[in-house]
Amino acid sequence: MTAATLRRRSPLSSRPPSWLLDLTGLAGLVAAVELAPRAGLVDERYLPPFSAMAAALAEQAGTAEFWQSLLETLRGWAIGLALAMAAGVALGLLIGGIPLLRAALSSTIEFLRPIPSVALIPLAVLLFGTDMRSTLLLVVHAAFWQVLVQVLYGVRDVDPVARETARSYRFRPFTQVRTVTWPTALPYVLTGFRLGAAVALILEITGELIIGSPGLGRQIAVAQSSGAVASMYALVIVVGLIGVAVNVAARATERRVLRWHPSIRRDLAA
């Protein structure tokens, strides 16, 4: 344990800890947004200084509407991501596990994958109107491919010897998946989760913004069409912060779930 801590610390000792660097970066951004309008580099009417955005944010935070919208955005994101994960993992294991199916579907997947979710907006509105389900469709569609493709890579990465061994011992399909496929695919599943989490958030906000389904994106659009520039940027900042939180949470999940995996374990000699 001590050896591990020592080794972990040694490469970092030459520079400040990463959280300090993160904070310095953010502080620099805040200072730039504060000073550029004040110095007249950009028009204050169209990009207000950071302090004005912060004041607008404080004002927003005092309204029930803001918290309601935040909740709606987070809920839409979580439901969409959960559905995409469930479908992506299940179908990924199934398609990846059956070579014939995989060969038959690979071109279909490659064809469907690049279709931008935003192109589905008219279809979504036709099916569900402008409520939350329309945006959910976009979120699930976008995140699903991220997860599916990662799971397919993961299944392909399974050691053929291990697979053949399991087969010759006549493991049942479920046992094979649990003991052979899943441990190999898990890091890929979690990469899919991390990518999907970010994409799902982007599509959640985009859907709210363009379709007008409830959430922070809609509040941004309302602020925009009301000419409330500071309020709009205040909400954009909130969305950015959610993005950071989602990424941090996804990475933490990855580290925790893959504690045993060589890519995460630092006590192994590199």
Added chain:
Amino acid sequence: MFKPRAALVAAAAVLLLAACGSGQSASSAPGASDSGGGLSPVKVSVIPIVDVAPIYLGEQQGFFAAEGLKLELVTAQGGAAIVPAVVSGQVDFGFSNFTSLIIATSKGLPIKVVAPGAASTGAQGKDFGAVVVKADSPIRTAADLAGKRVAVNTLNNINDTTVRASIRAAGGDAKNVAFTELAFPDMLAALEKGNVDAVQVVEPFLATAKKNGDRVVASNYVDTAPDLAIAGYFTSRQTATGKPDLVKRFTAAMQKSLEYAAGNPDAVRKALLSYTKIDAALTGSLTLPSYPARVDRASLETLSKLAVQDGLITSAPDLSGLVP
């Protein structure tokens, strides 16, 4: 108000025609949801702008409850989402400008206007929408817009056709104008930077422009027709024929709301604070549209003629199916 929107409208229209063709008659049982007892729910899709203040006011005043309606307002960011939602029956009524509805009708979408919405004030220089230039611009009248770059929120819709009408009325060459599509919130910055020579804005951006010192060169709605009707509430043919009672009650409540809004501008300004984020300090200086009690048939004919003249549609649709 986004660039992809025009493409979305086109795609939506194609999808809609396909959906309508495949027969959606299952849900058209007459009076299916009008069972007596409590309030009947009615879903209305609106854009959160100044024009729809009366429906928010009417709800606050209880005009919809008095008609036995439980109003549910669903906001959308533009007509691109509203028209398909109404035609597919996701919402009962929607709000849209009349040029969009005329274009949709000419494409065969089954829609029907059920209540007026917003109209021009008819007062030159004192309307809720206008063409604005920078204070030091050489453009003095609408005729000077010929050969210039003018921003409108949606190309091939009510705003560029009425600006062309304005230019013609002033004796200018309406064919020789470079219209650019820009969202309303981006227009004043673009004007400031000189990316465009003039912008067609509506409230609250018109009030902001005036505050910035920009100059109004034309009231494009006023130049188009006297008291031009601009937008209104519509439903699908299916709802219109299948639920005539619902439509009748909605129209009645809407008329009361419009009358109330017309008589109480201060209440309108206050209502804006409830569903938009317009700065409270600005609401006092906004020019409100007029809220007419009737759908002005002549205005629709004018807009239809302009749509044909400017090539938005090839022939004028039969308006008798669209107008109540």
